[in-house]
Amino acid sequence: MSNNDSTSKQKVTSTDEFIKGLWRDNPVFVQVLGMCPVLAVSNTAENALAMGLATAFVLLMSNILVSLLRNFVPKQVRIASYILIIATFVTVTDYAIQAISVELHKSLGAFISLIVVNCLILSRAEAFASKNTIGRSILDALGMGFGFTLALFCLGAVREILGNGSIFNIPLFSEGYQSWIVMILPAGGFFTLALWLLIINALQTRKVKS
Amino acid sequence: MMSLFNLHKDSFKHGIHPPESKDDTSGLPIRQFPFAPVIILPMAQHIGTPSEIVVREGQEVQRGQLLAKANGYVSVSMHAPVSGKVCKIANVPTISGKMSLGIYLEAFPFSTQEVLEGNPIDPDTATPEEILQGIQDAGIVGLGGAAFPTHVKLKIPEGKTCETLIINGVECEPYLTTDHRVMLEQENDIFTGIKYLLKATGAKKAIIGIEANKQDAADHLSKHMPKGLPIAVKVLPVKYPQGAEKMLITSILGKEIPSGKLPIEAGAVVVNVATTAEIGRLLPHGRGIQERVITITGPGVKKKGNYLIPVGTPLRYVLEQVGVDQEISEVYMGGPMMGMAVSNLDISIVKGTSGILVFTKKDVDRSTTIYPCIKCGACVDACPILLNPSKLGILAKFEAYDEMASDYNLMDCFECGSCTYVCPSHIPLVQYFRSAKRIVRKREADKKEKVHA
Amino acid sequence: MSIVIAVAALGGLTLLLAIMLIVANKKLFVYEDPRIDKVEDMLPHANCGACGFPGCRPFAEALVQGRALPGKCTVSTDEGRQAIANFLGVDMGAEEKKVARLACAGGTNVAINRAQYVGVQSCQAAALVSGGGKGCFWGCLGHGDCEVVCDFDAITMNEHGLPIVDQDKCTACGDCVEACPKDLFSLQPISHHLWVACKNLEHGEAVLEDCQVGCTACGKCAMDAPDDLITIKNNLPVVNYAKNHNTQVPIQRCPTGAIVWFNDDGEPIKGKESKKIIRKGSRSLGNT
């Protein structure tokens, strides 16, 4: 699960803190966290990107606040308090997105609200921000947030291209392309993520071998 | 399809029908086998403690003379199969590959081979205890193959009663015709033996179980049945492994032996016909076992037949006498379903040997490709213990031995080989189970040791 | 207006919940020694059982309760063990490192097979078929069950089908001891340099027929060894490790090299008079 940030007291450079979320500890491909939105709203590249950014925003804000309050909150009400913080920013984001575009809000559906329960955010708050300084927490949140967005985009792009023949709603193929509807369906979400993991697995085994 | 036929009441569930291959030898009468120049007698010929040697190197012995005495209760004595000289006492190879202490006996070439008489035991006056003692002194063990000391088996535990004595004349293994010939030729010994056994066990009746492919033996026995003895002959449908104790009891009595328990739970004791005949032949004279009937057959054998062979005859000598094909590739002691492969021709015939099979290269039909289990269920439909060999096999492949034992009754498997026989993927299931059982036993023993420590 | 309502509502709600949690926290509190978690974290998580406990967590519990000492964990490093010892304020209880030693040297270049085994390629399985077909009933079958079972890659089969233990990698978990159907492995303190690499209970020529490096029970090692260090039992030399065994004298005259000296790198050294083995390929199959 979460890497042992708490115990690793060795020197970690700031760039490391940022980069690890993008690749080495990528929340989706490596830690397999926050799967619900990853699978549910990655049916188009646009949704994926919007969702990723929204999550990254909430992650950033709550990491900051949690890190600020980390010495103030007693252990027993830790989870409840963190969730309060997260929920606040999710609600804020929810209204903000509604104010930007009702259409987008509709297509992201309940999953905006469900950012609250995205395992990624709570686990970062718990495992990282509650034990680290603001600066590090911000970097961590940015890294994880972008890593999450990147992964979502990877899925969204594949699913939209195959499932709809387009990317960001721009048709890629000539008239008459047969879209693979399965890719937009739940099953397609599972399959696409599995394929990505397969590819990563294959790359890694090759690396290990050589 | 099997279960359709299982409506038949006179049989156990499942089982298989391998080709019988008995025609080559079933019609051949038992013939005496020549004495080998040197007889090699391992002391570990039976289940239990090896016998304790009572002769010295260089000592001359007469046929039937005691060579070794029983070493404890689960042990039997051993007698000289030939008159001759003890030339060496040393480790001798056995079929398991293990060495066992044994006697090299050089036969006198021109001896009359007269057999010594001992203390006769009268079936009418002897007490059960005397009979059991006589059986142990005669060195009698199960000739059906397990070589378990018969007197131990016949001793009915406190609080149990033996209702039925079952005489096992089933001989369900392909190729073998030993018991078949014994039943045709030694009916009087068998009936005498039954008399002893009934007395020893206190059973009220005896049932001789015979498969339908030996109808002539059944008829023969029924015809010569002495008056006054409570014996019945029961002809059973042909199915492997009907000869196994559990299956036979189910077929004849319709009862099951609880898992991990002995036949006496069903009020029965099972004795092989050849064992019975031997008891009937030896006890009236107080003699000990010197020889037994063995079927020598298989595609690689020139002079197939049923032979009366002295115990301790080296396998190499036996094969040389009957003549074997140039291309021999595998030799088994016992039948093709449960017999053991021989790795060393220097081993000798023991009391438990019921057959010798010689296969040449082209007869060994061992497919080289082992497919993964396709869960066809053939093994499930074959296993007479109603296990799930498919699942057990998969678990064994992934070394989940504890799960095999705890969830899938591994320890109830008695290695009859039915599952392997039918498996279209040629998975060596029995072999898996044998190793698994060994490992599980070892682990349990270790565990016990730890608890004690 | 709505601000007031909202603040009041949410504040009230959280107040309610906080009280609930506080009460529950008091009523339902279960004490668990927090050190267990810490210690478990410091263990290598190999869950191998070499410590004699079913896994790392039970061992951690035992450590915290003082029922065991950190030294029992053979997998961890010295620093690791020391760290735990320091954390708990106990002695490390270091034990001498043990390694697995093989009591057989009969590779395919020196030992014959009597019969060709066909079937599942595993020692366990082969051992059940007439002992596996090897000339020497006690010898290594070479199908490598031990290699497979070793989680630490400490065992590799050499070109003659004999397992070679890497002393550095071996953690003395004992898995190979359990796996070998011929019981050829045992865990020995690393200071046991003197080693009898044979289990053949035969003696004399009978041994050599099956294996050129077997012990013929000639007794020379026992004769040369000081202070009754070695006795011959059941046709095999037995080293009494309770005595001073730090001597290479007994191996010198062994004609077959069945008794060896393991140097610090874990390489076996044979005596001067042992017959040299030149053959690289396998010995042909024996005749049955």
Next chain:
Amino acid sequence: MNTESLGSIFLNAALVNNFVLAYFLGICPFLGVSGKMETATKMGGAVMFVMLISSMSAYGIHAFLVSIDAPFLQLISYIVVIASTVQLVEMFIKKISPALFKSLGIFLPLITTNCAILGVALFQTSKGYGFLESVVYSLGAGAGFMLALVLIAGIREQMNFADVPNISKGTALTLFIAGILSLCFMGFAGLGA
């Protein structure tokens, strides 16, 4: 607003619109705790229970928020109530059965952050279900979650004894199986109508 019968609410939530396989809710525990049948059933039970509780409390909170006209507090109140309740349950289990607590490990707190549970609360509100309907809905969703978890756990247990090629070992295989299961559940489409 809605005229569904209780039975069809249940069927819809459990099969047709299975929370895991059709709505992608609660995927993390679905992937994380489905390796073993035993933990899967326990987790399923725990989730069902928490769902029921949170659905009922959500119903109450919704009524309360409507009465004070503060819909914008919906999300935050739902989630704190659920979180606190779960924490309570967690303490309770730890007290009652340490073994159960141990086997569920870190996943008990993760139930809080299980999308499926908040999802039930949010959906029942947006569908305008009454109390009884909400309860049935949450039971259906819980049963569906349990079903999905148990199905995949059985398959994954079987996969422990399979020659799975290296590249598809682990999460990838689980996801593939989940995908196929999700296809299977498409067969239920229209059943709840």
Next chain:
Amino acid sequence: MLRKTLHISTSPHINSGKSTEQIMKNVVWALLPVVFFSIYSFGLNALLVIATATFASVLTEHVLCKLSKKKTTVGDYSAVITGLLLGLTLPPSFPLWMAFIGGIIGIALGKYIFGGLGYNVFNPALVARAVLQAAFPVAITTWHPAFLTDRFSTVASSVFTWPFMEPKFDVISGATPLSAFKFDGVTTSTVELALGQISGSAGETSAVIIILGGLYLIARNMMNWRIPAAVLLSAFVLSGALFLINSEIYPSPWFMLFSGGLMLGAVFMATDMVSSPITPLGLWVYGGIIGILTIVIRVWGGLSEGVMYSILLANAISPHIDSVIKNRVYGTKRKMKAA
């Protein structure tokens, strides 16, 4: 003196002589008449679609074996069965490129990722079809009429659609008997159904030939008779009960048995031993689940046909069936429950 190096092996030293490969080959033999009949009724279209699916399956099996550096397992014929059955469940005018992709998916997703022959949880052919159905729902539900006069000389244009392009269907037939019933309340006579004078997927149109193939395999003990028996019996009983309750809304049980893919599914697909349970009682339960689910989906579900989904769902349940329903082991009292 006798000197020979012997071979040693464990007992039993003889075997029944059956092999997996032989069983698979026989299934192919039993399937061939079904294939021929579908070619007879749908002409070149069916031939092309079935051949493509089979070719893709076999090719994928071979390539994947090579990629994972193993000996090719094409020789065990199981990939051929997968391909043939996939082809038989597709509409005859299905675009070839889609059939090809189906073949790849069946072997790669349905079989390879699980570890190949013997380890797959789901029926590979049906996994392929389920994916195709979800990916190309229109193409897979557009039926082609049987017995067109020019069926041996012309090929439907949709068959040769360019890869990745949407097919255009020229001759669209009426609905299958099931959808005709479901959406329009029209039933087709059982005789027509049994003899295949209907439209539908290539292989579902000839119940009689399918039954004969199944009987052949059962007679040779290469297929478990309990599964088709359980499927057909449970489907018959449930639909029969419904018919008795109200013959106005519910069709006759005979119609249910002989329409759609039930016969092909019950005889050739539910019987895939790898993805089905193993104990006799387990098989009855498994078959029963398939039969009942099929009727439930057909009658109350949104889809007109449910055989594929029923079998896949039952596949998913079969590990559970195996661990809960065990044989009563000789000498023990009750069935062992899962630990």
Next chain:
Amino acid sequence: MSEVSNIAMQNPANSKKMLLAMVGIGIISAFLIVLTYELTLPRVQRLKAEALEKAIFEVLPGTDHTQAFGLNTDGTLFKIEEGDKSEAALYAGYDKGDKLVGYAVEAAGQGYADVIRIIYGYDPSEQILIGFQVLESKETPGLGDKIGKEEAFLNNFKALDVSVSNDGQLRNKVITVKQGEKQNPWEIDGITGATISSRAIGDIIGKSSMEVIPILHQNYKNGQNKMNSDEQQ
């Protein structure tokens, strides 16, 4: 050691701190949320209203402004003023000259995947449906969602017959038929491959129109008789 004692000690003393932390955070949260809500509310409402208006204009071509109505249980209409919270069920659309263009009716029902919500426009003078829009559906993209996109399907609703017979009931219930089999003006031509969704639309409109259209028709007639007294105020 310090950590050990710390954990053991922590438990009893800090109930107050727990209370403070949670309630404090709760209050901050409430502030933040209300703030955002108040800030975004006007824009969100405007956007939502626009979206609805757009839908109504879509189904009632030529509409300029709208009026929401509620439906009483006794089958009469009542006006809903701007800002009223209660659910509006239908809207009347008026052109520039305040002339009634028609009514837009919301309806919902079970589709293939989940509930489909639609709105359709009714022209009481012609007694036909003149427009149709999907408000919300989870139908399979690329398949079921053709109900909102496919030209041929939408054309069904240019003039769908919902005339009311003399007994105050619909003369013919609206129904979906198989593609290419439309024969009567009250039938909807279905979509191949999306039969279930298109039938669902037929069912939803059929059911809703059975209930609502007679009332609207009645109202319209009454209104005309009364010279639209109500609406012209």
